[in-house]
Amino acid sequence: MRPGSPGRRVGLLAAALLLAVAGCTGDPPAPGRAGERWVPRPGTAWEWQLDGRVDPRADVPVYDIDGFENSADDVRRLHREGRRVICYVNAGAWEDFRPDRDAFPEAVRGRANGWAGERWLDVRRLDVLRPLMERRLDMCREKGFDAVEPDLMDGYLHDTGFPLTARHQLAYNRMIARAAHERGMAVGLKNDLPQIPALVRDFDFAVNEQCAEFGECGRLVPFVRAGKAVFHVEYALAPAEFCEQSRRLGLSSMRKRLRLDAWRRPC
Template identity: 70%
Template sequence: MRRLAAAVVALSLVAALAACSGGEGSGAGGTWWRPRPGLAWQWQLDGRVDPSVDVPVYDIDGFESSASDVDRLHRDGRKVICYVNVGAWEDFRPDRDAFPRSVLGGPNGWRGERWLDIRRTRALRPVMERRFDMCRDKGFDAVEPDLMEGYAHDTGFPLTARDQIRYNRMIAEIAHARGLAVGLKNDLPQIPELVDDFDFAVNEECAQYGECALLEPFVAAGKAVFHVEYARSTADFCPLARKLRLSSMLKKPELDAWRRPC
């Protein structure tokens, strides 16, 4: 499903350490995976996980996938990313009642979802910690936190760019405290401020909107950019993706098992 995209920095010390250790990095919370540019990946959020795609990285739904799904992918030598929504409430998740009603904003365009008031970190942090505990306990290597750019949309709250920076850094901190790598999902305008806080990026349709160059700071820092397009052909966007060293593929918007990589 398309997640709403918002309309070269020097190599950091963290990236340098990752480069020296072959893609792993250590920090105050321990050691976690740091994916390097160019890694092929599969992104499947719809349907039973199909483990047959021969790629080193899978990104799957944290709630819908089981520990056995993750273990199966690990046995095949894959790293596994846990998809979790951190920017909107979803009425179909088992922890939907853990969110105070006061943090629920307007609809975000997806059925059963409402924006969150990300300024309310005291209320939201425990919920997100439990979600990331779930990812860790199922054996995931990383987290893909979705909807990290509410400030750029009509959420029903007067969110600012600074509110978003603060919240996104909190999300990265929660992941790293659990030994999980964490990706910055979309939120292209804030990449210069957040590239050092995140281990990789996940992007939808940067070619469609002429934004792929904005992702260069991640690649320059030795960090993977996992990228999909939905409407353009691979012949159209793959030459640019290869030039920028993005991990790119064509997917259907429902994000089932089908893929066409660059």
Template identity: 70%
Template sequence: MRRLLPPLLAALLLLATACAGPPAPDPKPSPDGGHWRPAPGLAWQWQLSGRLDPAVDVPVYDIDGFDHPAATVADLHRRGRKVICYLSTGAWEEFRPDADRFPEAVLGEGNGWEGERWLDIRRTDVLEPLMAKRLDMCRDKGFDAVEPDNMDGYRNRTGFPLTAADQLRYHRLIARLAHDRGLAVGLKNDLDQIPQLLPDVDFAVNEQCAQYAECDRLAPFVAAGKAVFHAEYELPTARFCPHARELGLSSMLKRYELDAWRRPC
């Protein structure tokens, strides 16, 4: 879960632009022709607000799935990037185009961000078809992977009596739906369930593990050959980059608004 700020709605969709020169090599082709499996150490860009800057020279981009059209994903592919589709799968957002499809019965307490409420993840009869459509969108736009956010409701006051077992079932449902569509899937934060979920996911996305002294808990991903895409917001790079490099994390400093600015390790 994002620690402070939600992703901002993009004011304008970015139109695809022509790309000069040949594309960079594929960051991690899948050996069996299945979904992408990002390896540890890949540099990345995470931009969820502002006009997208497609020129950051990294092999992986993580961008909002709703805010960007297929043309933007295709442009990033021409530039040699793999592209991750950011989605909130554990919370309802009133500003999304499918918001009115979520019945009131599955909407819980606010999660701290304006216009967002926790979802009753036990209600897979309702949520599975809704999330399947969202993942269809990611696939149809050409994304390579999905970053499912707000997937730690069981550790928060949601208005529902969610358990760790409920969360594990929902994680695995989202992972199955993503894999069925040829998409890699990440684990967003939720470090407590890494031992159970490591076989089900392809990479991790983490915020502030250095600030909260949690980065060592992500080591199983690297040991399994799976990337950890990591961002800090408050610590200077000198405070977290040396240890992040030792662990094999893909780390950078970002602003809370997750605009184009970045300072990589």
């Protein structure tokens, strides 16, 4: 989710080494192929770029990029360079700038969430949102992504305009996780720290913003203990202020700018 909310070609040898670090062997599998899902290991380096089409120059084994704004060719290029690729989609808010915006009934659009053109979704309405989210996951699979980062998975903690509870959020988050797994993709839990103990088995990694700034990084340790990566960013803190703790906890941490362009300062 966004902050404060309530995401060069290398040689064959280098690519193989990067895949080993990421807990992978061989070429990235075709999404949906039978067999074990990719589960990124703790400490795996990553890049997170949601501002426009991907810039492939970061020398890391995992890229997390916008599913709508990047093409199957972009994903294939990253695969050829030995990278795993995560598909960012917004699962918790309606966005007026997406091509499927008109498919979301007005009744499931709640209050503005603080970002231009976005409104919270009524995650109680699984009957309405499941097919819409499945279409987004189908898009990720068809473009060849290895995994999904569904954003805004903690609406129950915020003023959405709907009487959401932790139980509603658990049901919705598990629905998203099952739908991703049914399509052969890994799936990450975005923020939602209070429900990590209940959801760590359902998700293959975590994505977190600003846990160091808010003194919450320890709450992500269940993912690390389960052998699953925690992809973490800070916006306001300098690396010297959080990297020591990140290394101690086993997080994959870096500093990013708020707009999530290609700039990064990893630990």
